[in-house]
Every structure is written in structure tokens, then in C-alpha cells.
Amino acid sequence: MSRMLEYLERLEYKGYLGSVEYSDEDEVWHGRLQFIRDLVTYEGMDAKGLKAAFQEAVEDYLELCGAEGRKLNEPLVGSFKV
Numbered sequence: 001m002s003r004m005l006e007y008l009e010r011l012e013y014k015g016y017l018g019s020v021e022y023s024d025e026d027e028v029w030h031g032r033l034q035f036i037r038d039l040v041t042y043e044g045m046d047a048k049g050l051k052a053a054f055q056e057a058v059e060d061y062l063e064l065c066g067a068e069g070r071k072l073n074e075p076l077v078g079s080f081k082v
Contacts, residue, residue, distance in 0.1 A: 011054050014062070015074075018042070018054045033057065036073035 011018035011031065019031040029050040030043035042057040044050030065072045 011051065013055045013058045016058045016061075018057075020050065033061065038073050 009020055011020060016036070017034045019034055020029065021031060022029050028043050028045060029047070030041065031050070031054065032042070033040040038061065040057050040061050042050070042053035044053045062072065064070075
């Protein structure tokens with residue numbers, strides 16, 4: 001399982017980053033989009049399912065913001081300008 005977790009720690013799609021956690025109780029992988037104000041979550045039964053759910057969550061988020069005319073919460077870019 002540690003190799004799977006190592007692979008999943010790097011979820012990134014269209015500039016958005018996603019967390020990865022495992023629930024022993026539910027036996028499911030889950031996470032949420034990181035570094036944005038909105039709450040966007042996803043889950044999957046395995047690495048492939050979690051990655052697909054993460055990418056779908058990003059697409060749904062982008063589509064929803066566009067449909068509602070809302071400004072996107074852009075993820076952090078990793079630099080700080082002074």
C-alpha cells in the first residue's frame with residue numbers, strides 16, 4: 001500500500017492539486033482540492049478510480065464556476081513575489 005500512496009500523493013490536474021487519504025472504516029480512498037476556498041471532494045476504490053474522480057472533480061468545478069459566472073479559485077502557483 002505504501003507504493004500506491006506514494007503514487008497518489010502527487011495528484012495534479014490543470015494546475016489543481018488534490019489530497020489523498022485512506023479510510024480503513026469505509027475502505028475507500030478520498031481527497032479534496034487543495035489551496036482553494038471552495039470545498040471540492042472526490043473518492044475512489046483504488047488508485048485508478050481516485051485519479052479519475054479527482055480529474056472529474058476538477059472538470060466539474062471549472063464547469064460549475066463557468067455556468068454560474070463565478071470567479072475561479074485559482075490554486076497557488078508556488079511562488080511569492082515581494
